[in-house]
Amino acid sequence: MSDYALEARGLTKTFGGFHAVKDVNLKVRRGSIHALIGPNGAGKTTCFNLLTKTLTPTAGQVLLDGQDITKLRSAQVAKLGLVRSFQISATFPHLTCLENVRVALQSNNGTAFQFWRSLKAVEPLNQRARELLAQVGLAGREETPATELSYGKKRALEIATTLALDPKVMLLDEPTAGMGHEDVEPITDLIRKVSAGRTILIVEHNLSVVSSLCERITVLQHGEVLTEGTYAEVSTDPEVITAYMGG
Template sequence: MNNIQVDVETGKTPTQVRRTRSPQGGVRMGDDLIVETRSLTKEFKGFVAVSDVNLKVRRHTIHALIGPNGAGKTTCFNLVTKFLTPTRGQILFNGNDITHTQPAAIARQGMVRSFQISAVFGHLTVLENVRVALQRKQGKSFQFWRSGECLNELNARAEELIEAVGVAEYRDTPAGELSYGRKRALEIATTLALDPEMLLLDEPMAGMGTEDVRRTAELIRRVAANRTILMVEHNLSVVADLSDTITVLKLGRVLAEGSYAEITDNPEVVEAYMGAGHGGAGHG
């Protein structure tokens, strides 16, 4: 298990701080839901991949969706992010029914799926990639003929974002030359340029080495300081360190939910993982 940092002011872990402190310093309501699903179900030609899932994601928390292979977590994630349409059920974002709303419209409302919506252009530099994302936010996408002076107005914010994700030293490096982990960090920067209220991360650590995993986990922790994150992640050490709440799926249904300590103390969860092989928190 990785070491968990403690906030020097409060003596609490980052997840504990997020539960009790708002970005403005006030006290948050722990039951303030940003996303809720009601009896969410997805069938594929008679096969039920997700069945009656009731998911509740609290504002300003990191909520992980895990499960053994074939659990339905990827399908559930695709339903919440609107890349799949549910067979039955309802999806709410900030109390509004988004069950039949398109992904682009959801992004404009503040719920953004990173690594999917964010575009990284390999021939553009790190700074240029983030600047293009900022243009998109302003409704000026792909206006490459605009004067350099006009585009440079976006530089200050772009540089803030690349500094925030730890790639400032690669400011003038083409994105295609970045390591895999730093490219993912750049993708988070382009997503943050859209100023989302909620980030949805689909296996953010997939394919990373140990150092990139550590760096990306720290980045997610920083990003979550004033946002909500829902993520599918197979690295259980990362899940343990980052998550406030974990939902475990098995065969398309919710098997358990709670803190990492609570779910790992659940015999059904242990059996589900051991039965699938302990590495079974991968795709599904």
Template sequence: MANTTGPDYALEARGIGKQFGSFWAVKDVHLRIPRGSIHALIGPNGAGKTTCFNLLTKTLQPSTGQIILNGEDISGLRTSDVAKRGMVRSFQISAIFADMTVLENVRVALQSAHGRAFRFLSPISSIRGLDTRARELLADVGLADAETAKAADLSYGKKRALEIATTLALDPQVMLLDEPTAGMGHEDIEPITQLIRKVSAGRTIVIVEHNLSVVSTLSDRITVLQAGQVLMEGTYPEVSADERVIAAYMGGVEDAH
């Protein structure tokens, strides 16, 4: 019989909630995300997706409940401690150093992953050794030909690809992607969708995504939130046909959190 509390689930939320004053932005949310799967959180504006995501990544501390990563309760840990345990978040707003080259951005991420603080007086040899791995990561995300370009000069889609490369530099077991296609034109959405599928090999991915076409293409399972609570969970065909989900999206409420 499968062990439902340990290795079968990379990430679990057990009744998590977040209260702001008298308002519950998220309440009694339960999630079980199987190892190696892609799981999406969706919902209309104000459903609590961002708050739930912030709780999972420990950007916010939960008011109630537990968050379990690889069988370990991480509810009381800081974001940096969670990252050391293999769960890393990629933010909606691209978190790259615009004035650095593409290669330098990935090298800095690798320095962080190897516990080497960025020092201007460090010997060149101490960081050049990371270039091989940095170039491998750039090749993985389709930026092999752009290593000398300034990050600021990249297209929006390529900036997101670079952000994914810097996230991969931390060698995460669990990646949480916040609106990975937000603000993209149609020409960038498909390459980024394919990239997410590619880097999901051997990893668990959780995404918050508004583009339901992307969700339908990528997701193994989907959790639908409404008013801070789980409305339903299922496959895309199950979710998209559910009358409660259709009503929630058609009804749309103001986005509070």
């Protein structure tokens, strides 16, 4: 088995001749939290889209657990355990927390739209949904509509719906974006907790979150890898400092 849960080899995407991502090599060690950082326009979102097959690469390969998934579609990739959170896992605002997680569980087992299922059939799913809500700190909020949750708790609910898909590799797209200071620490702790037994690749602008969570960091600039290393290594790299200062 490969040491790397997720790998990109020579990943490239052009839009009408413009290289949004160019020859990116990325190795995410199994069981680690790895960050993808870089200034605006560096190619982070495009990379995420290529890794989850929302976009088709112009060149290069994506490997999940050593298996080439370049030719698979995004739904097939998700079935293999590579799941992206936040941008796509929006919750249903008028469903309760429990219903939101149950819908995610049902979408994972192929029964999402079987509303006629008996209570008996649904109860194990409700039980699992309660466990997932407890894991993300939402015990006692089962009957609360998602729309009534605070911003930070909504993000926790989104994590629960992602966990319902039983991901091996989670891609988190700016999990603390738009959050007040008081929500950043709980969500950072939650990411650390749910990382147990999983691999996480995270795009994150808050560098203190990156330094506290991530074993390794890949820095992108102009679509290319500028450097890769530990937080201590990349944060003292003069090229990285210049890139962030807009030089």
